[in-house]
Amino acid sequence: DQQVKQNSPSLSVQEGRISILNCDYTNSMFDYFLWYKKYPAEGPTFLISISSIKDKNEDGRFTVFLNKSAKHLSLHIVPSQPGDSAVYFCAAENQGGKLIFGQGTELSVKP
Amino acid sequence: EAGVAQSPRYKIIEKRQSVAFWCNPISGHATLYWYQQILGQGPKLLIQFQNNGVVDDSQLPKDRFSAERLKGVDSTLKIQPAKLEDSAVYLCASSLAQDRGTPYEQYFGPGTRLTVT
Numbered sequence: 001d002q003q004v005k006q007n008s009p010s011l012s013v014q015e016g017r018i019s020i021l022n023c024d025y026t027n028s029m030f031d032y033f034l035w036y037k038k039y040p041a042e043g044p045t046f047l048i049s050i051s052s053i054k055d056k057n058e059d060g061r062f063t064v065f066l067n068k069s070a071k072h073l074s075l076h077i078v079p080s081q082p083g084d085s086a087v088y089f090c091a092a093e094n095q096g097g098k099l100i101f102g103q104g105t106e107l108s109v110k111p
Numbered sequence: 112e113a114g115v116a117q118s119p120r121y122k123i124i125e126k127r128q129s130v131a132f133w134c135n136p137i138s139g140h141a142t143l144y145w146y147q148q149i150l151g152q153g154p155k156l157l158i159q160f161q162n163n164g165v166v167d168d169s170q171l172p173k174d175r176f177s178a179e180r181l182k183g184v185d186s187t188l189k190i191q192p193a194k195l196e197d198s199a200v201y202l203c204a205s206s207l208a209q210d211r212g213t214p215y216e217q218y219f220g221p222g223t224r225l226t227v228t
Contacts, residue, residue: 032214043202043219089153097142097206097215098167101153
């Protein structure tokens with residue numbers, strides 16, 4: 001049972017444009033949603049999070065939007081830079097601090 | 112501050128052999144996690160420790176996997192005997208034991224890539 005889904009395995013964007021990465025979830029009981037970024041041969045690193053009681057959180061070029069009625073969240077990166085090229089994981093956190101990850105979306109930002 | 116350390120970085124073994132992975136979390140982090148990441152999938156939690164105690168091991172295949180966290184610091188994850196489907200990256204992460212109201216931000220190590228032939 002895949003509770004967190006990222007349906008796009010890859011995304012290619014031109015430098016300077018907006019990157020939008022999407023994530024769907026099935027369980028309404030999650031407390032937080034987090035985005036992690038992963039470069040090859042490294043562990044995931046935390047990027048940005050949002051509480052389940054909020055609908056938007058912004059940090060510099062990164063904004064996460066949460067649509068609770070649709071059980072959907074998205075990560076916007078504006079403007080996209082070549083250094084943003086990585087695999088992005090969406091994760092949902094329950095009350096015990098357990099993270100459930102999506103399958104990941106590989107973002108490629110072309111110069 | 113130093114990050115989460117893991118060793119070895121790579122390991123190749125034959126099926127039915129045993130293997131052990133080591134993790135040293137960030138100093139002061141009470142919570143330690145082991146994840147399995149199969150190629151093309153997201154990390155899947157195997158076990159979560161809070162200091163010395165196990166908080167969640169519901170997805171740990173206990174017939175072949177074991178983990179311990181001695182003195183609430185370092186941890187080892189063992190597989191015995193290994194199967195072909197155990198080929199994956201094994202990630203260790205740690206976090207502070209935080210109050211509710213903030214997410215449990217987890218810091219990941221670089222992982223150990225295991226290949227079972």
